[in-house]
Amino acid sequence: MGRKGEKTREAIREQAYRLFAEKGFKSVTMSDICERTGLSRGGLYRYYAGTEQIFSEILSEEYEIADRIERKEPAGAILDDMLSAIYAEIMEKERSLSLAIYEYANMGNEPFFAEINERAKKRWISLLEYGAGTGEFREVDTGAVSELILYYYQGLRMWSRVISFDEKTAENYEKMIRQILRRE
Amino acid sequence: MGRKGEKTREAIREQAYRLFAEKGFKSVTMSDICERTGLSRGGLYRYYAGTEQIFSEILSEEYEIADRIERKEPAGAILDDMLSAIYAEIMEKERSLSLAIYEYANMGNEPFFAEINERAKKRWISLLEYGAGTGEFREVDTGAVSELILYYYQGLRMWSRVISFDEKTAENYEKMIRQILRRE
DNA sequence: TCAAAAAGCGACAACAATGTCTCTTATTTC
DNA sequence: GAAATAAGAGACATTGTTGTCGCTTTTTGA
Numbered sequence: 001m002g003r004k005g006e007k008t009r010e011a012i013r014e015q016a017y018r019l020f021a022e023k024g025f026k027s028v029t030m031s032d033i034c035e036r037t038g039l040s041r042g043g044l045y046r047y048y049a050g051t052e053q054i055f056s057e058i059l060s061e062e063y064e065i066a067d068r069i070e071r072k073e074p075a076g077a078i079l080d081d082m083l084s085a086i087y088a089e090i091m092e093k094e095r096s097l098s099l100a101i102y103e104y105a106n107m108g109n110e111p112f113f114a115e116i117n118e119r120a121k122k123r124w125i126s127l128l129e130y131g132a133g134t135g136e137f138r139e140v141d142t143g144a145v146s147e148l149i150l151y152y153y154q155g156l157r158m159w160s161r162v163i164s165f166d167e168k169t170a171e172n173y174e175k176m177i178r179q180i181l182r183r184e
Numbered sequence: 185m186g187r188k189g190e191k192t193r194e195a196i197r198e199q200a201y202r203l204f205a206e207k208g209f210k211s212v213t214m215s216d217i218c219e220r221t222g223l224s225r226g227g228l229y230r231y232y233a234g235t236e237q238i239f240s241e242i243l244s245e246e247y248e249i250a251d252r253i254e255r256k257e258p259a260g261a262i263l264d265d266m267l268s269a270i271y272a273e274i275m276e277k278e279r280s281l282s283l284a285i286y287e288y289a290n291m292g293n294e295p296f297f298a299e300i301n302e303r304a305k306k307r308w309i310s311l312l313e314y315g316a317g318t319g320e321f322r323e324v325d326t327g328a329v330s331e332l333i334l335y336y337y338q339g340l341r342m343w344s345r346v347i348s349f350d351e352k353t354a355e356n357y358e359k360m361i362r363q364i365l366r367r368e
Numbered sequence: 369t370c371a372a373a374a375a376g377c378g379a380c381a382a383c384a385a386t387g388t389c390t391c392t393t394a395t396t397t398c
Numbered sequence: 399g400a401a402a403t404a405a406g407a408g409a410c411a412t413t414g415t416t417g418t419c420g421c422t423t424t425t426t427g428a
Contacts, residue, residue, distance in 0.1 A: 003425085003426080004374080004375070004424085004425065004426090005374070005375070008375080008376095024210075024287065024290060026208075026210045026211065026287075027210065029414085029415060029416085030415075030416070030417090031414080031415065031416090039376075039377090040376060040377045040378060041377085041378075041379095041416090041417080041418090042375095042376060042377055042378070042418085042419085043375070043376045043377065044376095045416095045417065045418080046374090046375070046376075049417085050416085050417090099286065099287070099290050102283065102286060102342065102346075103208065103210075103283070103287065105346045106208060106283050106345060106346060110346045110347070113343075113346050113347065114346065114347045114348070117343070117347055141356075141359075143352075143356065144356040144359055144360055145360070147353060147356050147357075147360075148332075148336055148356070148357075148360050150339070151336050151339030151340045151343065152332055152335050152336040152339060153339065154338075154339035154342065154343060155334070155335030155336055155337065155338035155339030155340075155342070156335045156339075158286065158338065158339070158342060159297075159301070159335065159338060161290060162286075162289045162290060162294045162297050162298065163294070163297070163298045163301055164298070168327075169331060172325075172327065172328035172331050172332070173331075173332075175325075175328055176328055176329070176331075176332050180364075187395090187396085188394085188395070188396095188404080188405070189404070189405070192405080192406095213384085213385060213386085214385075214386070214387090215384080215385065215386090223406075223407090224406060224407045224408060225386090225387080225388090225407085225408070225409095226388085226389085226390095226405090226406060226407055226408065226409095227405070227406040227407070227408095228406095229386095229387065229388080230404090230405070230406075233387085234386085234387090
C-alpha cells in the first residue's frame, strides 16, 4: 500500500537540497521545486506545505548525521577524522547549505542553531580535555580554543561559497589547529 | 537649486540601512522602504531604481570607512586598534549588515567580495610582517595566521546575529590572536 | 481483474511586489 | 510673489507566488 509516495518524497528532498545549496533558503520557491521535480503544484503540495517544511526536514537529516560521532579512540585519531571532515566540507561548495542555513537561522530559528552550536562546542571541549588528559595535546583554555576552531571553520565554510579557495586555505586551517594543540 | 532632495536621499539610506540590518538583503522590499521613510512609491523611485542600488550605495560608504587605516605606529598599537574595532563589531549586532552582505555576495557579486577580502588579508599580512620585523610579534606563517584572524572573525560576526554572545566570546578572540602572535 | 486508495494535474482566486505614468503640491529662484 | 522646476502622491498594469480544490490517472492489493 502507498509505496510510490515515498520515492517521490525523497526525490523532492533531493531536488530541493540542490536548489537550497544553489540559491539559499529565501530564493527558493515552491514553483522552482515543481519545475525541478517535474511535479505539478497539486502534486507537490500533497507532500509538503511549503519550503520551510521541506528545509527543516532536510536539516534534521543533516544534523542527525553530524551528531553521531562518539568513540573511544586516541584523541589524535579523532582529531584527524574531524579535521578531514571539515577539510572536505570547506572544499565541496556545490552541496554547501551554508547560505540557506544562515538565512533560515536568521528567520526566527535562532534558538535551534544556538543549541546545535552549543553541542558542537561541548564536543570540542571534551575532546580537548580528553587529549590533554592522555598527554596527546597541549593544555589550553578549552573554551577559547574550541570557539576558535568552530568560528574559524564557520567563517571559512561560509566564504568558500563566495571566494574560490585553493586547497592551501583549507590546509592552513588544519595546520593552525594542530599547531595550537601541539605539545612542545 | 534642489537642496531638499539630498536630505531625502540620506533619509532613505538611513532607513534602508536599518531594514537591511534587521532582515538581510533579500527580504527588504521597496514597499518596506516606502513605509519606513513615509515616502510613496513614486517618491522613492525618483531616487533609487531598486533595493540593489540602495544597498550598493550603502556598501560603498561602508567599505570606504573600513579601508582607510594607514599609519606608521608600532605594530602593537595598530593591532590594539584593529582588535578593538573587531570587538566592537562583534558586540554591536543591531547595526550588523552581515546577513545582508552575505546574501548580496551570493547573488552574483562574488568578485567584489573576493577583492575586499584579498585586500583585508594583505593588510594583515603586512602588519604581521612589520611586527615581526620590529621584533614585537613572533615569526609566523603570515598567510595562514592572517586567514585565521579573518575567518575566525567572520564566523564570529555572522553567528553573533544568531547566538547571543557574552563579552567572553569576543574577549576570547582577542586573547587567542594575541597568544598566537606573542613572542615567547 | 477490478474497485478503492493514492498520486498527480492544472485552473483559479488571493495576494504581494514591481516599475511606470500622470497629476498635484512644494520649493526655489529671479 | 509668480514662473519654473523639483519633489512627492497614488492609481495602474504586470508579474510572480501562494495555497486550494475538483477532477483524472495510476497504483495497489484482495
